[in-house]
Amino acid sequence: MLTFDRLTKRFKGNTAVDAVSLTFPKPAMIGIIGASGAGKSTLLRMVNRLSDATEGHVLxxxxxxxxxxGGARRAWQGQCAMIFQQFNLVPRMDVVSNVLHGTLNRRSTLATMFNLYPREDIHRAIDILDRLGIAAQAPKRAEALSGGQQQRVAIARALMQDPKIILADEPIASLDPMNAQIVMDALRRIHDEDGRMVIANLHTLDTARRYCDRVIGMREGRVVFDGTPAQLTTGVARDIYGADAGFSEAATSTSIEALDDAGAMLRPAQAAI
Structure with missing residues (x-):
């Protein structure tokens, strides 16, 4: 279904993504993990065609x-929706209009200029917001919503495109643990209920293990791990992140329980200061 064939991206002599070859034979929930600068975001941007590959192919x-x-590239971007860490909403525009922006690739220039939407699109946008638990926020400005709510609006906008693939670039990196779980639950549900492929760049191991069917580990632009969540051991994670024996998963966990445990370990030391 989706193949990366020696996909490579160089920036002024620096290789950000180095000959990545992967095949995804059917829709799945896929997590890509790795340290900052590992090439995760660049990889997704090449898939969506926000960035051109230096070498290789996406099939x-x-x-x-x-x-x-041209138009064929824009049509592909309609099939391959992108969700960003910083939401990329129009802050002073109401929520439902932000969601309707997911239809821009199939609307005329005149309709876009005058913000004209078919009634059926408006109803569909509200239905999607309802599915994500935020229909009550539809008339509010996007800037009035919490970070977790704004990310769900961004997911709703992606669903308005009716894409075959959803790419999520660090979708929970700026969220607290509770909202992170809500957003990841929504992405998992979209895969399970709609049969869409979801590929998410993630920065925490517990999230990858809990939500993903397959995990890809990247280091310095290369794939260094490709396996199931069960195979993502702490030792494997050390190799992916280039960490030593002091590497602790709890320090980067999005799990509320894990964070509580980490806090409990810190408190006695803090009390002694």
Missing amino acids: FEGQDVTALR
Whole structure:
């Protein structure tokens, strides 16, 4: 279904993604992990065609995505929706209008200029917001919502595109543990209920293990791990992150319980200061 064939990206002599070859034969929930600068975001941007590959190919259902230009490229970006860490909403615009922006790739220039939407699209946008538990926020400005609510609006906007693939670039990096779980639950549910492929860049191991069917580990632009969540041991994680024996998963966990445990370990030391 989706194949990366020696996908490579160089920036002024520096290799950000180095000959990555992966095949995803069917829709799945896939997590990509690795330290900052490992090439995770650059990889997703090449898949979505926000960035062009230096070498290699992205193939989807037999089509060479890296060769698409003009309208064909925009059509692909409609099938391959992108969710960003910083939400990328229009802050002073109401929530439902932000969601309706997911239809821009199939609307006329005139309709876009005058903010005209078919009634059925408006109803569908509200239905998607309801599915994500935030329909009551539809008339509010996006800037009035919490970070977790804004990320769900961004997910709703992606669903308005009716994509085959959803790419999520660090979707919970700026969220507290409770909202992180709500957002990841939503992405997992979208995969399970809709059969869409979801590929998410993640920065915590517990999240990858809990939500993903397959985990890809990247280090210095290369894939150094490709396996199941059960195979993602602490030792494997040390190799992915280039860490020593002092590496602690709890320090980067999004689990409320793990964070509580970490806090309990810190408190006695703090009390002695």
